Amino acid sequence: MQPHLKRVIILLVIALIxxxxxxxxxxxxxxxxxxxxxxxxVIDNRNLQVGYAGSSSCGEENCHKTIYSIWVGSRHxxxxxxxxxxxxxxxxxxxxxxxxxxxxxxxxxxxxHFERAARPANFPQIDPETHGxxxxxxxxxxxxxxxxx
Amino acid sequence: xxxxxxxxAKTGFRVIIGAAVSSTIIESIVTNSIAAEVxxxxxxxxxxxxxxxxxxxxxxxxxxxxxxxxxxxxxxPFDEPVYRTWVERYRVLKDxxxxxxxxxxxxxxFEDDIPAEEIKKAFYVPKICNHCEIAPCVQVCPVGAxxxxxxxxxxxxxxxxxxxxYCIQGCPYGARYFNTEKxxxxxxxxxxxxxxxxxxxACVQACxxxxxxxxxxxxxxxxxxxILDKERINVLKPDLGTKPKVYYVGLDREVR
Numbered sequence: 001m002q003p004h005l006k007r008v009i010i011l012l013v014i015a016l017i018x019x020x021x022x023x024x025x026x027x028x029x030x031x032x033x034x035x036x037x038x039x040x041x042v043i044d045n046r047n048l049q050v051g052y053a054g055s056s057s058c059g060e061e062n063c064h065k066t067i068y069s070i071w072v073g074s075r076h077x078x079x080x081x082x083x084x085x086x087x088x089x090x091x092x093x094x095x096x097x098x099x100x101x102x103x104x105x106x107x108x109x110x111x112x113h114f115e116r117a118a119r120p121a122n123f124p125q126i127d128p129e130t131h132g133x134x135x136x137x138x139x140x141x142x143x144x145x146x147x148x149x
Numbered sequence: 150x151x152x153x154x155x156x157x158a159k160t161g162f163r164v165i166i167g168a169a170v171s172s173t174i175i176e177s178i179v180t181n182s183i184a185a186e187v188x189x190x191x192x193x194x195x196x197x198x199x200x201x202x203x204x205x206x207x208x209x210x211x212x213x214x215x216x217x218x219x220x221x222x223x224x225x226p227f228d229e230p231v232y233r234t235w236v237e238r239y240r241v242l243k244d245x246x247x248x249x250x251x252x253x254x255x256x257x258x259f260e261d262d263i264p265a266e267e268i269k270k271a272f273y274v275p276k277i278c279n280h281c282e283i284a285p286c287v288q289v290c291p292v293g294a295x296x297x298x299x300x301x302x303x304x305x306x307x308x309x310x311x312x313x314x315y316c317i318q319g320c321p322y323g324a325r326y327f328n329t330e331k332x333x334x335x336x337x338x339x340x341x342x343x344x345x346x347x348x349x350x351a352c353v354q355a356c357x358x359x360x361x362x363x364x365x366x367x368x369x370x371x372x373x374x375x376i377l378d379k380e381r382i383n384v385l386k387p388d389l390g391t392k393p394k395v396y397y398v399g400l401d402r403e404v405r
Contacts, residue, residue: 005152012161016168028309032176037296041306042189048342051222052351079357083214087221111258112212112357118238118259118271119210123358 051087055080058088067144074145084108084143102143109137188299193345195300200339200394201366201373203382204275207399208360211236211273213255218355220256222340224330230254231326233337234277234352239403241269247403274404275361277352278303278324278337279385279393286316286325286336295334301366301394302341307333321389339363366394 033039058081059068071077082088088099106128115125126132132140141147152160188194219234220227235254240263241247252259255273280303287295287303294310297303310333317325317334328335340350344363348354353363364371376382376398383400384393397404 008157008161012164012168015165016172019169020172031293034299035296037293038306038309039189041296041304041309042298043191044307045304045338045341046189046191046193046345048223050343050346050348052218052343052348052354054348054354078359080354083218083355083357087218107258111214112210114258115261116211116259117261117263117265117268118240118273120208123210 050089052082053087053089053092055082057092070142071144074147076144076146079112104136104138104143106132106134106137109141109143191345195298195345197367198300199366200280200301200344201364201377202277202280202339202395203362203373203376203398204277204395205360205362205376205398206272206274206401206404208358209236209273209275210358210360211238211255211259212357213258214355214357215275215352215361216254217256218351219337222343222351223338225335226328226330229329231328231335233324233326233335234275237274237276237404238271239274239401240271241403242267243269249403272401274397274400275352276322276324277395278339279322279391279395280337280339282392282394283390285319285321285389285391289315289319291315295336298341302339302344303336304338304341305334305336307331307335310334321386321391322393 028038028040030039030041031037034042055068055071058064059072064081068081071081082099084102086100086102090097091099110128113124113126114128119125137143188196213236216232216235219225220232223233225231225233230253232254235251237249237251237255238259239247239249242263244267248263259273280297280301282297282301284295284297284303287297291313292309292311294306295303295316296306312327312333314327314334316336317327325334325336327333340348340352343350350363353361362372362376364373366373366377368374373396377396380398382396382398384396385400385404386393
């Protein structure tokens with residue numbers, strides 16, 4: 001073999017080894033584990049913090065059993081506690097951490113109940129101007145059981 | 150042996166390219182044979198699930214609690230106009246004009262700013278990432294920082310994303326946004342951290358009227374399958390061939 005060819009082949013082999021070496025340094029270990037992405041990232045995504053605990057964890061023994069049992073039998077049973085009370089997983093894990101106080105304004109109930117043209121007609125809606133004489137809704141309705149009146 | 154400069158360059162490039170290609174092929178064969186058996190583990194086997202989502206637009210009351218819960222659960226910058234899920238209001242006026250809006254993604258609800266007499270029909274349409282089977286955002290990502298999991302969820306690798314925003318351009322549904330806090334692209338994960346623990350996505354749990362339904366397409370008894378088997382369903386922009394896994398009941402022709 002001619003010497004200049006030999007030199008080139010050696011150069012190519014070095015380039016190839018360098019390529020494989022640098023690639024193994026740069027590309028993370030779990031890349032390509034499941035597909036063309038970093039497999040570890042799936043775990044990262046799974047390990048994010050949960051914020052909403054779910055209503056059933058409010059109703060556990062020694063917790064808000066009474067409110068829960070009233071609520072379960074009410075027209076508001078589809079309105080989960082944390083819709084009004086905010087994400088409370090931290091509170092469930094540690095009762096010293098209190099959730100934000102619930103929004104008691106007329107506007108908050110109105111997000112669901114004020115009359116709106118685009119709402120399905122069979123959903124219970126009220127005229128914000130006339131209904132309830134501008135009093136807080138909770139003055140007449142119990143938010144945990146709206147027909148307590 | 151005599152070799153011209155051109156000849157030499159040609160062979161040289163062939164050898165380099167050949168070596169690079171074959172090494173990646175070998176590597177992918179090796180890793181794929183591993184991947185065939187394993188799942189990320191932790192008491193959850195992603196081979197047993199394929200998640201799906203149904204939106205019943207006929208039930209939506211536009212309260213926006215879904216969009217609000219999503220932002221809080223996933224720490225989406227609250228005061229910026231970016232949303233992983235939002236609710237659109239469609240109003241077809243009597244003169245034929247169609248008005249579409251979504252003030253603050255519906256988080257503060259909707260005000261009636263057009264007199265009822267002028268409206269022919271009006272309805273709300275919740276929107277969310279479609280977790281397409283053939284996802285344009287995954288195809289355009291230059292670094293493999295977004296991908297579809299085995300259980301059918303399109304996720305972002307926040308450590309690997311270089312923030313080039315290609316995927317945001319590529320998504321035909323406008324479901325992606327740039328997260329200025331993380332400095333990466335971001336999107337709905339169907340609350341992957343919740344569904345892999347047996348919880349519902351935050352938006353589904355927040356819906357007071359059951360307009361959002363989530364479940365396992367591999368389970369014939371799941372709530373989504375019961376609806377898919379019974380109702381007349383459609384997806385958004387079916388002509389694009391992205392094969393969305395968010396199915397709509399009661400979709401109007403005006404909805405895009």
